[in-house]
Amino acid sequence: xxxxxxxxxxxxxxxxxxxKRHFISAxxxxxxxxxxxxxxxxxxxxxxxxxxxxxxxxxxxxLMNLFFENSTxxxxxxxxxxxxxxxxxxxxxxxxxxxxxxxTLIDTAVTLNAMRPDLLVVRHASSGAASLLAQKVDGCxxxxxxxxxxxxxxxxxxxxxxxxxxxxxxGLTVAICGDVAHSRVARSNVxxxxxxxxxxxxxxxxxxxxxxxxxxxxxxxxDLAEGIKGVDVVMMLRLQLERMTGxxxxxxxxxxxxxxxxxxxxxxxxxxxxxxxxxxxxxxxEIDSDIADDLSVSLIQDQVEMGVAVRMAILTSLAARLDNx
Amino acid sequence: xxxxxxxxxxxxxxxxxxxKRHFISAxxxxxxxxxxxxxxxxxxxxxxxxxxxxxxxxxxxxLMNLFFENSTxxxxxxxxxxxxxxxxxxxxxxxxxxxxxxxTLIDTAVTLNAMRPDLLVVRHASSGAASLLAQKVDGCxxxxxxxxxxxxxxxxxxxxxxxxxxxxxxGLTVAICGDVAHSRVARSNVxxxxxxxxxxxxxxxxxxxxxxxxxxxxxxxxDLAEGIKGVDVVMMLRLQLERMTGxxxxxxxxxxxxxxxxxxxxxxxxxxxxxxxxxxxxxxxEIDSDIADDLSVSLIQDQVEMGVAVRMAILTSLAARLDNx
Amino acid sequence: xxxxxxxxxxxxxxxxxxxKRHFISAxxxxxxxxxxxxxxxxxxxxxxxxxxxxxxxxxxxxLMNLFFENSTxxxxxxxxxxxxxxxxxxxxxxxxxxxxxxxTLIDTAVTLNAMRPDLLVVRHASSGAASLLAQKVDGCxxxxxxxxxxxxxxxxxxxxxxxxxxxxxxGLTVAICGDVAHSRVARSNVxxxxxxxxxxxxxxxxxxxxxxxxxxxxxxxxDLAEGIKGVDVVMMLRLQLERMTGxxxxxxxxxxxxxxxxxxxxxxxxxxxxxxxxxxxxxxxEIDSDIADDLSVSLIQDQVEMGVAVRMAILTSLAARLDNx
Numbered sequence: 018x019x020x021x022x023x024x025x026x027x028x029x030x031x032x033x034x035x036x037k038r039h040f041i042s043a044x045x046x047x048x049x050x051x052x053x054x055x056x057x058x059x060x061x062x063x064x065x066x067x068x069x070x071x072x073x074x075x076x077x078x079x080l081m082n083l084f085f086e087n088s089t090x091x092x093x094x095x096x097x098x099x100x101x102x103x104x105x106x107x108x109x110x111x112x113x114x115x116x117x118x119x120x121t122l123i124d125t126a127v128t129l130n131a132m133r134p135d136l137l138v139v140r141h142a143s144s145g146a147a148s149l150l151a152q153k154v155d156g157c158x159x160x161x162x163x164x165x166x167x168x169x170x171x172x173x174x175x176x177x178x179x180x181x182x183x184x185x186x187x188g189l190t191v192a193i194c195g196d197v198a199h200s201r202v203a204r205s206n207v208x209x210x211x212x213x214x215x216x217x218x219x220x221x222x223x224x225x226x227x228x229x230x231x232x233x234x235x236x237x238x239x240d241l242a243e244g245i246k247g248v249d250v251v252m253m254l255r256l257q258l259e260r261m262t263g264x265x266x267x268x269x270x271x272x273x274x275x276x277x278x279x280x281x282x283x284x285x286x287x288x289x290x291x292x293x294x295x296x297x298x299x300x301x302x303e304i305d306s307d308i309a310d311d312l313s314v315s316l317i318q319d320q321v322e323m324g325v326a327v328r329m330a331i332l333t334s335l336a337a338r339l340d341n342x
Numbered sequence: 343x344x345x346x347x348x349x350x351x352x353x354x355x356x357x358x359x360x361x362k363r364h365f366i367s368a369x370x371x372x373x374x375x376x377x378x379x380x381x382x383x384x385x386x387x388x389x390x391x392x393x394x395x396x397x398x399x400x401x402x403x404x405l406m407n408l409f410f411e412n413s414t415x416x417x418x419x420x421x422x423x424x425x426x427x428x429x430x431x432x433x434x435x436x437x438x439x440x441x442x443x444x445x446t447l448i449d450t451a452v453t454l455n456a457m458r459p460d461l462l463v464v465r466h467a468s469s470g471a472a473s474l475l476a477q478k479v480d481g482c483x484x485x486x487x488x489x490x491x492x493x494x495x496x497x498x499x500x501x502x503x504x505x506x507x508x509x510x511x512x513g514l515t516v517a518i519c520g521d522v523a524h525s526r527v528a529r530s531n532v533x534x535x536x537x538x539x540x541x542x543x544x545x546x547x548x549x550x551x552x553x554x555x556x557x558x559x560x561x562x563x564x565d566l567a568e569g570i571k572g573v574d575v576v577m578m579l580r581l582q583l584e585r586m587t588g589x590x591x592x593x594x595x596x597x598x599x600x601x602x603x604x605x606x607x608x609x610x611x612x613x614x615x616x617x618x619x620x621x622x623x624x625x626x627x628e629i630d631s632d633i634a635d636d637l638s639v640s641l642i643q644d645q646v647e648m649g650v651a652v653r654m655a656i657l658t659s660l661a662a663r664l665d666n667x
Numbered sequence: 668x669x670x671x672x673x674x675x676x677x678x679x680x681x682x683x684x685x686x687k688r689h690f691i692s693a694x695x696x697x698x699x700x701x702x703x704x705x706x707x708x709x710x711x712x713x714x715x716x717x718x719x720x721x722x723x724x725x726x727x728x729x730l731m732n733l734f735f736e737n738s739t740x741x742x743x744x745x746x747x748x749x750x751x752x753x754x755x756x757x758x759x760x761x762x763x764x765x766x767x768x769x770x771t772l773i774d775t776a777v778t779l780n781a782m783r784p785d786l787l788v789v790r791h792a793s794s795g796a797a798s799l800l801a802q803k804v805d806g807c808x809x810x811x812x813x814x815x816x817x818x819x820x821x822x823x824x825x826x827x828x829x830x831x832x833x834x835x836x837x838g839l840t841v842a843i844c845g846d847v848a849h850s851r852v853a854r855s856n857v858x859x860x861x862x863x864x865x866x867x868x869x870x871x872x873x874x875x876x877x878x879x880x881x882x883x884x885x886x887x888x889x890d891l892a893e894g895i896k897g898v899d900v901v902m903m904l905r906l907q908l909e910r911m912t913g914x915x916x917x918x919x920x921x922x923x924x925x926x927x928x929x930x931x932x933x934x935x936x937x938x939x940x941x942x943x944x945x946x947x948x949x950x951x952x953e954i955d956s957d958i959a960d961d962l963s964v965s966l967i968q969d970q971v972e973m974g975v976a977v978r979m980a981i982l983t984s985l986a987a988r989l990d991n992x
Binding site: 069090093094097296297318319320321325 | 729731761771778989
Binding site: 076077078079081105107109110111121124127128129130131132133135339340 | 390391392393394395396414415418419421422425426621622623625642643644645646647649650
């Protein structure tokens with residue numbers, strides 16, 4: 018499972034200019050481009066398992082992490098990716114700063130842009146925020162989650178985890194289960210998985226299924242056992258805390274009974290099926306600890322590891338495009 | 343407008359030891375010294391526009407960012423400046439830490455000093471805090487704003503923005519407008535602009551004008567149109583949120599009507615006049631969006647860009663002095 | 668007092684693999700190992716006093732600072748130690764993040780581990796947290812304080828401060844005074860000081876003395892004057908704010924009267940006695956400013972300086988063990 022760790026020459030040879038200036042949507046990549054990114058990321062996985070996890074591919078580059086929503090996990094993943102590539106990394110959490118008071122997103126963008134970041138990673142509660150920002154800056158914007166819209170790097174790390182587990186993503190059947198309606202993870206995965214030739218199912222209660230789900234090219238199920246029947250991958254989504262007390266879910270206990278994944282329900286999937294979750298997990302709500310912690314079934318730790326590698330591939334590739342510009 | 347980017351030799355040749363151990367007040371610089379810093383900063387502007395924005399002038403040095411008041415913008419500017427020069431940068435926000443509970447500013451200073459920082463950037467709500475700290479540490483203290491006293495690096499970046507727009511600061515007429523009484527930006531600008539040979543006007547309602555303003559060497563106006571008549575630069579100050587609801591300003595709507603800068607009022611300035619603001623802006627309070635976003639008039643983005651370059655010049659220059667000590 | 672600053676070769680020669688994979692307790696070190704760490708740390712003290720405070724011993728290594736409890740002082744000390752050794756350092760404060768919501772400590776550990784940190788510094792409010800984490804990760808865990816259990820790096824920096832003041836720790840008599848019951852600093856110091864051959868006394872009101880204190884190998888005193896009589900070192904503990912208003916202490920004024928260290932009480936110690944405090948201090952509660960600020964008596968600043976050096980020694984030594992693994 019471990020490719021030989023890449024030297025600088027090796028990575029340089031595999032690096033290709035990102036197809037667009039920004040990475041806003043999983044739809045920014047065609048199949049070939051996505052596969053090339055996964056190949057590049059495979060090399061970084063090997064690098065990250067070494068003692069010396071540092072290259073100078075982004076030396077002299079500035080990466081800004083701009084997280085309007087808190088996320089230790091995703092922010093650290095990008096921070097590590099940038100630092101291991103030799104970039105100067107600056108973290109900003111404008112929610113807690115004066116920047117958020119009375120200053121618009123555009124003002125923030127224009128201000129940051131003047132500091133000449135090459136790479137700008139953005140998470141924001143509003144769908145479309147990353148795209149809006151991209152119009153105002155000279156560097157590359159990477160969407161690290163914008164409202165209920167997209168989280169494209171998550172879908173790439175999910176694809177890499179699946180590819181390393183099954184050899185290829187093409188031909189897999191993947192059930193995305195839970196709060197599909199409010200999930201940017203689901204949206205980006207539906208797009209990328211179909212680009213890569215997987216079959217996608219959406220599984221969840223009707224109250225948590227988006228209105229036009231039938232037009233997403235995926236089959237829709239409202240029963241978990243039926244929805245995951247024979248699938249290769251069961252991807253559980255996080256039930257946001259704010260949904261748990263709202264009118265969409267009767268109670269977390271009810272939710273777990275019908276849509277939480279436990280050993281008995283998992284038996285409906287293919288015998289070799291693997292379980293994924295973008296984290297952080299609500300144990301006993303959408304997933305049982307018994308499954309989450311079973312490394313023969315769960316890919317959850319792999320997903321985190323692949324996250325750093327995929328982000329290194331994306332940053333390298335975007336910076337290579339900047340060189341050409 | 344773009345000078346050739348400096349190599350290491352180039353910057354080393356232009357670098358001179360800062361005239362004092364600390365940079366507390368705009369008054370720490372005489373005219374020649376200020377101009378030399380602006381020359382050095384010009385080189386860093388060019389560097390920051392390159393792909394490779396990194397030098398090793400401060401390699402092995404430790405820069406501590408000690409922000410008792412939150413400021414994403416200024417803190418990031420210093421952080422980037424330090425990192426691009428190769429320093430190890432540590433950010434601290436003692437407001438949210440145990441350090442602020444029951445420990446005095448002096449204790450904090452003495453504690454940090456024991457960690458051997460070479461450069462200590464300080465923002466604090468109390469006037470005089472930076473100066474107090476400077477007496478207790480071995481490294482260089484840079485005042486990044488102390489209460490209503492001074493914000494000297496802001497005045498230098500403002501001067502650089504003006505010089506790049508007009509060729510020189512000498513002979514310019516600059517109107518500083520708004521809440522002069524509570525503004526450290528105004529204080530530092532009045533000092534540095536006069537050092538550089540500009541004429542300064544202070545414009546604002548009587549309630550927001552400091553008691554001895556007539557002794558600052560600047561002319562004082564209480565009418566915006568009259569105050570900015572024929573000036574080269576209109577520098578708008580931020581109206582702090584806490585002033586808006588107090589007794590000093592009737593309402594933000596009233597404030598904008600009389601002291602907010604819009605296109606009609608700006609017509610009183612010279613035809614070639616440029617508008618500045620230290621940010622973050624209260625759009626529709628002290629400045630109209632129409633002007634803030636007009637790049638043919640506004641220098642606001644330049645100010646942010648010059649901020650990083652000016653701070654690189656100051657850090658380099660202070661560290662050069664440490665070498666001699 | 669200043670050893671010559673070590674070159675890379677010098678430090679490499681002195682570096683030895685840490686005796687265990689993790690550093691959880693002061694009891695992880697025997698006397699020889701503790702002394703070797705202090706020798707290595709002495710070299711880093713000299714390095715940190717130089718202009719160029721940077722080595723590349725940990726280049727390519729990833730250090731994660733995982734502070735569930737806020738501590739600007741300790742976190743910065745580890746951050747600086749890692750950066751000066753060339754490591755990539757990532758700070759996390761899971762208290763304020765989504766990671767703390769609905770995710771267990773184990774989930775956090777497993778998640779972080781997947782990002783492949785080599786060194787994981789942990790502070791947590793629960794005794795045993797560092798040890799629990801150590802079972803779940805591949806890198807080295809350094810306990811930066813776990814509940815009321817231990818804070819082993821503090822005891823090493825205290826030992827280094829004493830050794831530099833007195834020449835050796837062996838044979839010293841050290842009185843640890845104040846809230847012994849709730850102090851992880853006290854626990855680690857009792858262990859390490861006895862390992863190093865010092866005699867330890869525990870001094871404090873009965874309400875702040877742990878139940879089995881008599882089994883710690885230290886003599887127990889309930890009167891400060893008596894307890895510090897003739898000692899070489901008086902180590903004052905911080906009285907946590909939450910104790911001050913509880914039932915354990917009548918009032919801070921009363922506490923100071925009986926257990927606060929002032930000049931009069933200090934007269935009972937040996938004439939050459941030195942005073943220590945792990946900080947941050949409550950001036951006028953457990954210690955009088957007059958003593959805290961008297962550099963002929965207080966080692967408090969030395970403790971902070973030794974902190975960075977000791978942590979550099981521990982990180983270097985732990986990483987050397989990873990190489991062998």
